[in-house]
Amino acid sequence: MTRFDTIVVGAGMSGMTSARMLADAGQRVVVLEGRDRIGGRMNTDRASGFPVDLGASWIHGIDGSPLWDLTQALGIPTLEYTVGSFQVGGRPIENFDGDGAAMDAAATAQWIADVDEADRLLVEEIASSAPGDTYLDVTERALDRSGLDAERIDEIREFFRHRVEEQCGAWIGDLDAHGLDEDAIDGDEVIFPRGYDELPRRIGAGLDVRLNHTVTGVSRSASGVVVTAEGEDFTADRVIVTVPLGVLKTGRIAFTPPLPDEVSGPIERLGMGVFNKVFVQFPERFWNEDSYVIRALGEAGEHWHSWYDVSAVSGLPTLLTFAAGPFGRRMQELSDEDVVADSVAALRALYGTRVPAPTAHWITRWGQDRFSDGSYSHLAVGSSHHDHDALAGPVDDVLHFAGEATWGEEPATVGAAFYSGHRAAERILGRPVDLAAFAAAIREREQTADR
Ligand SMILES: Cc1cc2nc3c(=O)[nH]c(=O)nc-3n(C[C@H](O)[C@H](O)[C@H](O)COP(=O)(O)OP(=O)(O)OC[C@H]3O[C@@H](n4cnc5c(N)ncnc54)[C@H](O)[C@@H]3O)c2cc1C
Structure with missing residues (x-):
């Protein structure tokens, strides 16, 4: 049986980042992924001939962002879309008041x-x-x-x-009173017209990723780790577990010996929220062409209050709305038909009969996904910012955790996943990993493969 230097559990942004950095440093690395695809909560559906990002869409603020630097270094195109963080102004927004009437400029x-x-x-x-x-x-x-x-x-x-x-x-x-402290946005926000999952896919290209390998056990000892997936044991000096907080909370992965309080405490205290997307495509646009977002207050906006115009990605009139928190959980129990009917009724309360029957829709149910058990982490009452970083471990120097929930500075983001994967790799290597060199190595490998 091959003994690996490091096993990475999960092929999302954090797992791909740390696995690539360790492999580039000469380590023998294997990635065990439960799904049949790379990317985790970065999930682009291309079945209709254009990309639909069912997971993450935005970089929330590009100024001073190493994640933005990486996309630039990899030549990934982006579209400016600075409303991804529920801003009240800053870009044209079509607002409707509590009576369903369009607000004028004043x-x-x-x-x-x-x-x-x-x-x-x-x-x-x-x-x-x-x-x-x-x-x-x-x-x-x-x-x-x-x-x-x-x-x-x-x-x-x-x-x-x-x-x-x-x-x-x-x-x-x-939510804790400090739950949105890390929410400041520096600079523009952008989305990805080719689909956001290009990023983890390109980082992970060529790595030893075993898809359909659901991990059920991680045991550690002074001599290393044994990770069990689909009845097969994988051994290594170390493991980085990057599964979402929601999965850790279910206890579906058995840790032996049990996790110490320093890690199990944050798993218990931090919250895992539900945030679902509903894309609705129409034969023609009935909203104002210049608006980034349509926002409704009052009864019309009770379920479906914000509509983002993402037509630029597909070239077809498309609105994206969200069902999050308690309604996001309830929505998951409804049929697609009911969800579309309810959301279109909300639009008709604003635009009347101008709203035609939709031609297509996409609906997510991240809270019912056994590889995620929710959408992203948050500071539930009783937890602290410190809990995020404490969750990274390491435990006994052999068990590391990475992923958005382990990064206190801006949890719940792709950036957090990237930076936490970087941190885990640096901790294992015991030296810094330069991000510009990391990006250059990805490009170089791609160019060699193209030749
Ligand atoms: C609907 C939605 C919209 C979002 N929008 C944005 C956005 O616009 N901007 C932004 O910055 N962030 C956004 N996020 C958050 C962002 O997607 C995540 O923070 C980030 O992708 C998490 O990466 P990760 O590597 O931590 O986890 P993941 O991507 O979840 O990777 C973990 C991997 O572990 C795998 N796994 C789980 N259990 C097992 C197991 N037992 N065995 C083996 N493998 C397992 C999973 O399949 C997954 O591939 C959004 C998330 C959602 C759900």
Whole structure:
């Protein structure tokens, strides 16, 4: 039986990054992946002849981002789309008020100013919050101080609730008061017209990736690790486990001996949210061509409040909306037909009969996916930013963890997955790995293969 230097569990962005770095350093590496594909929560569906990103879509802020530098070095095209973080303004947004009426320029400017002011108060309330305070607590205190009328307070409350649902996949009352601290966006946001999964696929090209290998056991000892997948044992000096937090929470992977409190504590305390996507394609555009997003308050926006125009990717009129938090979980139980009917009814409440019958749709159910058990991690009440990084271990110097949930600075992102994979590789090699050289080596290998 081959003994590997390092086993990587999971072929998502974090797993591909660490495996590639270790293999480039001369290590014998095997990647064990439960799915029949690479990419994990970066999942591009190309069955219709154009890419549909069912998992991640955005780089949330390209300024000073090593992830952006990597996409540039690999020559991956992007489209500017700076609304991926539930901004209230900054780009053209078609806003509808609580009565389903389109806001004019003056009403939109007032709405943006009111939310900005409430946000300013919210930052103060977060700074003075006590341990155990929820995001709902601090929101209510900020709104109390805002001096706005009751109707406007209701609308801003709704906006804050939806922001938490989209950014964290969680109910506002379950999120810690500090749960959006790491949410600042530096610079433009971008999406990927060729599909985001190009990134992990190109990083992972040529690696020894064993697909359809679901890991069920990881045992460690002074002499290394034994990882069990599909009844087969793989041995190595070390292992990097990159499965999502949701999977770790289920206990479906048996760790022997059991994980110490330093790692099992964060697994228990951190939250795994649900955030699902619904793409609806139409024969023609009925919304304003210049709008980045359509946003509805009140009854029309109760389930489906934000619609992102992603037509530029397919060349066909396409809106993307999200079902997140408690509604995201409930939606997963509905049939595709019911989901599409409900979402189109919400659009008709705004645009009336101008909304034609859709021609195609794509719906995700990440909370029911046994290789993810949710969409991304968040700071549930009772957890702390430290929990994210503590989750990385290592345990007994042989068991490392990587993945978005192990990166406290900007969890729940592709960047977090990339940086945590980089960190695990550096820890195992005991030396820095230069990111520019990493990207150059990928390009060089591709050029050699092309010749
Ligand atoms: C709908 C959605 C939208 C998102 N949008 C964005 C966005 O716009 N921008 C952004 O930055 N981030 C976004 N994210 C988050 C981003 O996709 C993730 O943070 C990132 O892709 C996680 O990478 P990872 O390597 O940590 O985990 P994963 O990509 O989940 O990789 C882990 C791998 O482990 C495998 N695995 C699980 N269990 C086992 C097992 N028992 N044995 C073997 N293999 C196993 C999984 O199949 C998977 O391939 C989004 C996520 C979702 C779900």
